[in-house]
Amino acid sequence: MTTAIDLFVEEARGVSVVDAAISLGLVGSSFKGNHAGACPVCQGKDRFAISNIKGAWNCRNCGMGGKDGISLVAHAGHIDVRSRAGFLAACAQVLGKPLPDEAERETEEQIAERRQRIVAQKAKNEAAAADREKQDNAYRDREVKQSRGIFFNASAEPHPDVAAYLKVRTGYDMPGEVFAYLRSSARCTYWHGRDDRGHEIARHVGVAMVAPFVDLAGQVTGCHQTWIDMQCAPKFRPDLGRDDKGEPLQMKKMRGTKRGSLIPLFGLMSSTRWVGGEGIENGLSIAGAEQFRQDTFYFAAGDLGNLAGPAEPKSRFAHPELTKSDRNGRERRVMVAGPEPKIDQAPDEAMQVPDHVTQLVLLGDGDSEVVFTAAAMARAEKRLARDGRVIETWWPPEGMDFSALMTRY
Known part of the structure; x- marks a missing residue:
């Protein structure tokens, strides 16, 4: 992929599950906590969930889930992300803008600047992923401890x-x-x-x-x-x-x-x-x-x-x-x-x-x-x-x- 496409993909990967869910109308703009409701694909009433705390979505009926906005819009839009075209289409949908023109000519300075932005975006995404994993682990540990308390009490x-x-x-x-x-x-x-x-x-x-x-x-x-x-x-x-x-x-x-x-x-x-x-x-x-x-x-x-x-x-x-x-x-x-x-x-x-x-x-x-x-x-x-x-x-x-x-x- 070109440098322009690389940046486009990294920007799409930075869109959270919650932001994608809001754009799809699955939750309201002030959504916090956890959501359970109808799956946009199978329509199962109580088997589709979105967690703001975990930064994840899951449908138990479809057996599908993910931790980024790309996977959610692909699921909701029946987009096959196994192909390059499908993956890029999902990126475009989650960002709400068209794919960049791959034929666009850039100066060497512009290319260098774009590459720097790609590196910065990757670092930002990796830091956010690490923070989500840390929060996820802490949330899971608290939930296990609380559930044990409920049972043993x-x-x-x-x-x-x-x-x-x-x-x-x-x-x-x-x-x-x-x-x-x-x-x-x-x-x-x-x-x-x-x-x-x-x-x-x-x-x-x-x-x-x-x-x-x-x-x-x-x-x-x-x-x-x-x-x-x-x-x-x-x-x-x-x-x-x-x-x-x-x-x-x-x-x-x-x-x-x-x-x-x-x-x-x-x-x-x-x-x-x-x-x-x-x-x-x-x-x-x-x-x-x-x-x-x-x-x-x-x-x-x-x-x-x-x-x-x-x-x-x-x-x-x-x-x-x-x-x-x-x-x-x-x-x-x-x-x-x-x-x-x-x-x-x-x-x-x-x-x-x-x-x-x-x-x-x-x-x-x-x-x-x-x-x-x-x-x-x-x-x-x-x-x-x-x-x-x-x-x-x-x-x-x-x-x-x-x-x-x-x-x-």
Whole structure:
């Protein structure tokens, strides 16, 4: 590339995720903190996130994410940055200006000045990246510490509402061993948003089930909170208020580090047979149906992204039916994260299963979008495959999950 293009690219790399999100209209101009909402590509309501603190974006449904504005505008605009033309188009869009004229003639002095600006811009970008990484590490450490505090301060004695909730959502009474993992908090605060002074807002205080995320060494890395109100049938979720777009706030939150970890539900991790899927209720429904087999470890991954892991970008494919209008009003097929796992992914990028496991049963959700979910479950099978290990995926009837199946009759 020419010197002019080099500078253009370095300027584009200096555009933050938040600035790009503002220009795309995904967040407001005064955005701070974290944002969760509809993905501009797959339109998943609660699986797309932007973090001002981390300087990153992520869509668990698409299996895509990044830490710069270029990747976000490319994702939103269906731009393939694997090609030079596509990458430069994304740079132009994130900067909001056309590509420079490569045929432009410059004096030697102008070329030298431009090269100096490139060096200065690179140094600025590298310093900003180092600062973001430092802040990211500090934020993650604080989150892990706080999540451990939430879990270990919760009661090991099951709250009556937690026991009742699990019974009505799974169809089975929970044995005491389950509550060795799933703790209770009688007065757990639900924080969401910030006031004019930047302080977090307490939206609700009530009963919550608190589960740990643990790594394969059994160390707590995070926690999963589920707020419960047994007076609010049929889903028994309290009124937590609404987000900025008027959507009801989710009854569940995950804190700390979940990637690479899992939620234990019943049994020992030393078991050679493991059974689990995304959610706590589905895993316990199957455990109850199997009468809580003593030779089995039941678990939950927390979400589909942690279960399936990131996809190899080249395996992405167009959804056979779903479309979305691009910025120019043209209908384009929604892209789906493919069935092939990302090559050479790190252990902390997705939930892990130890080598001693010889039988692994993965639980799919029949009430999620079928193409996205099927691709993700196929990816999970391939990612977790080992010599001597038998893997199968169990599916509930279409339009249901295992929790609904077990409580239907």
